[in-house]
Amino acid sequence: MTTEQLLKINGGQKLSGGRVSIAGSSNQVTKCIIASLLTNEHVLIKNAPAVNERKIAEELFAHLGGEVEYVDEHTVRLCAYGLSKNSISREICQKNRISILAVGALLHRFGSAYIYGALGGDKIGKRPVDFHIKGLQEMGAHVELDGDLYHISVDEHGLQGAHIILPFPSVMTTENLIITATLAKGRTIIENAAIEPEITELVKMLQKMGADITINANRTYVIQGVSRLKGCELRIMPDRNQAVSFACAALATGGNVLLEKIPHDPLYSFLNYIQRMGAEFRVNSEGIYVSSPKGKRLKNSHIEVEVHPGFMTDWQQPFMVLFTQADGISILHETIFEDRLSYTRYLNSMGANINLFSTCLGEAPCRFKNKNHTHSAIIHGPTPLKGGNFRMPTDIRAGMCLVIAGLVASGTTMLSNIQEIQRKYDNIVEKLTQMGGDVSIVHGQLQK
Numbered sequence: 015m016t017t018e019q020l021l022k023i024n025g026g027q028k029l030s031g032g033r034v035s036i037a038g039s040s041n042q043v044t045k046c047i048i049a050s051l052l053t054n055e056h057v058l059i060k061n062a063p064a065v066n067e068r069k070i071a072e073e074l075f076a077h078l079g080g081e082v083e084y085v086d087e088h089t090v091r092l093c094a095y096g097l098s099k100n101s102i103s104r105e106i107c108q109k110n111r112i113s114i115l116a117v118g119a120l121l122h123r124f125g126s127a128y129i130y131g132a133l134g135g136d137k138i139g140k141r142p143v144d145f146h147i148k149g150l151q152e153m154g155a156h157v158e159l160d161g162d163l164y165h166i167s168v169d170e171h172g173l174q175g176a177h178i179i180l181p182f183p184s185v186m187t188t189e190n191l192i193i194t195a196t197l198a199k200g201r202t203i204i205e206n207a208a209i210e211p212e213i214t215e216l217v218k219m220l221q222k223m224g225a226d227i228t229i230n231a232n233r234t235y236v237i238q239g240v241s242r243l244k245g246c247e248l249r250i251m252p253d254r255n256q257a258v259s260f261a262c263a264a265l266a267t268g269g270n271v272l273l274e275k276i277p278h279d280p281l282y283s284f285l286n287y288i289q290r291m292g293a294e295f296r297v298n299s300e301g302i303y304v305s306s307p308k309g310k311r312l313k314n315s316h317i318e319v320e321v322h323p324g325f326m327t328d329w330q331q332p333f334m335v336l337f338t339q340a341d342g343i344s345i346l347h348e349t350i351f352e353d354r355l356s357y358t359r360y361l362n363s364m365g366a367n368i369n370l371f372s373t374c375l376g377e378a379p380c381r382f383k384n385k386n387h388t389h390s391a392i393i394h395g396p397t398p399l400k401g402g403n404f405r406m407p408t409d410i411r412a413g414m415c416l417v418i419a420g421l422v423a424s425g426t427t428m429l430s431n432i433q434e435i436q437r438k439y440d441n442i443v444e445k446l447t448q449m450g451g452d453v454s455i456v457h458g459q460l461q462k
Contacts, residue, residue: 017457021429021443023420024452025401030269032449033301036257036276037063038088038250040438042212044071044112045189046219046248050092051080051119052197053223055245057092062250064088066437070110077106078116093245094119101128108132111186114146117166118173118194121155126167131159145180145187152176153191153198175200175239182381183208183233183321189216195237196225202237209233210322211280215251222246254280255328255411256439261304262332263418264449265293265312266339270305271449278302283323287333291315291340311396314342318378319349327351331415334358335422337393338366344393347376352387357412364402364419367394401425403460406434414439421451430460 038061048071050057062068064087072082072090079098083091100120107113107130120127131143143164147157150166154174158165175198180187188208193216195202209229217227217235223246226238257273257280264271265288273281278297285295285302291314292307306312315337319327327350337344338361348354358368368391374380375390382389401423406413413435420427432455435442446453 017459018430019432020456020458020460021417021432022454022456023401023417023427023429025420025423025425025427027267027421027450027452028269029264029267029271029421029449029451033272033274034260034445034449035274036252037065037440039063039212039253040065040067041255042215043068043250045115045212045216046250047071047075047092048112048115048119049193049216049219051075051078051094051097051116052122052193053243053245054095055093057245058089058247059092060089060247060249062088062090063253064440066433067110070106071112074102074106074113074116077103097123100124100126102130104130114143115186115190115193117150118190121166121168121173121194122197126165129164129166131162131164145182145184146190149178149187149191150194152178153194153202171199173198175202177203179205180207182206185210185213188213192217192220192227192235192237195239196220196227196243198239200239202239204235205233207233207235208321211251211254219246219248222248252276252280255326257281258284258329259332259414259418259439260445260449261288262336263421263446263451264304265306266335266418266422268306269450270303272301272303274301276301283325284329287315287317287325291336312336312340314340314344314395316345316376318347318376320378321350327354328411330354331357331409331411332418334361334368334391334393334415335418338368338395338397338399339422340395342395344395345375346391346393347374347378347380348389349378349380349382352382352389354409355388355391357407357409357415358391360402360404360416361419364399364423365397366399367397368392399423401427403428403462405460406431408434410435410438417442421446428460
């Protein structure tokens with residue numbers, strides 16, 4: 015009989031009086047590792063989270079011939095001086111979408127790059143590489159497709175600056191084009207771009223390396239290409255998505271938590287939403303303390319997922335558990351990904367009352383209007399939840415949603431495929447235990 019690691023959660027306990035440290039941002043560190051391919055000098059990255067996605071990016075860096083040196087668990091020194099490959103294996107491409115971000119650096123170094131189109135990562139709807147490819151083509155890249163293998167190349171003139179207007183403010187496309195434009199000849203303008211804090215941190219890193227990047231109004235970046243970039247030292251910002259997940263775990267169980275040392279800026283938007291639901295918070299030198307309303311339930315809410323600085327798509331899954339425990343009818347409208355509510359079937363099997371709709375339940379501009387995508391939800395609360403056995407979905411935040419639901423539920427919840435959540439959450443058992451949860455990793459076979 016084959017056994018595997020299972021996450022065991024004995025629920026029904028209030029997470030109260032605990033404190034939790036927040037790791038560095040997994041969304042930032044992977045992009046900074048890729049940006050290190052642009053220079054032959056050393057790059058030192060501090061506060062790097064000990065998560066699987068970082069390991070995948072480091073594996074990609076080493077696969078291409080770069081040097082990866084671990085100073086300690088959270089500090090890594092990178093050097094791309096010995097870069098020797100311009101092709102990324104199918105195996106690495108299938109692990110994560112991060113591979114597509116290496117193309118620009120490979121074009122600058124070798125004049126060509128090979129990458130497979132079947133990229134891994136969260137399964138949250140259609141995530142084609144079309145925006146990436148089109149942007150590279152506008153900068154002078156030639157693209158050939160053989161099956162699912164892309165051969166991308168440039169002529170003797172190399173990549174050129176271009177005026178690119180994105181059809182949607184895609185985060186990874188914005189990051190890719192910024193990274194690529196730093197060494198392109200001439201000026202690149204990227205309009206309708208994403209402006210997430212992690213992108214600002216990437217821009218700051220590139221500026222330290224010698225890049226010339228201006229952030230203008232109306233979601234526009236202007237990059238004047240330079241001839242070379244140098245090494246630098248940087249510190250990864252706290253992971254705001256991780257902080258939101260742990261805060262929601264405390265609030266959903268009627269408890270409280272201190273998010274240690276996290277600054278106000280990354281969570282200011284999140285704090286508005288929980289305050290509207292009746293939660294309380296304090297910000298001081300120790301971090302951010304969030305607490306459920308004393309003696310009563312959270313209030314219902316209407317939330318629309320939008321691009322930054324709006325409500326993040328990575329926040330709606332943990333919030334869905336809050337809605338199941340809130341007093342009244344809550345509404346959620348997802349406008350970023352067309353297939354990111356399928357995980358709600360797990361919550362309904364645990365006792366939630368969630369109904370899904372293809373109509374837009376809100377006023378935010380939505381790409382999915384009249385397109386028959388199920389992207390809105392009505393949640394009736396409060397409903398008691400009961401434990402269950404589930405295979406962790408490949409959407410990391412949906413996996414965290416099930417963890418939070420298990421903490422709220424009566425009885426025991428068992429989750430398999432836990433490597434999915436470990437891609438972005440470090441030491442999750444230890445951290446939830448510090449908050450007062452009864453969580454452990456056991457070995458066994460998930461019972462249906």
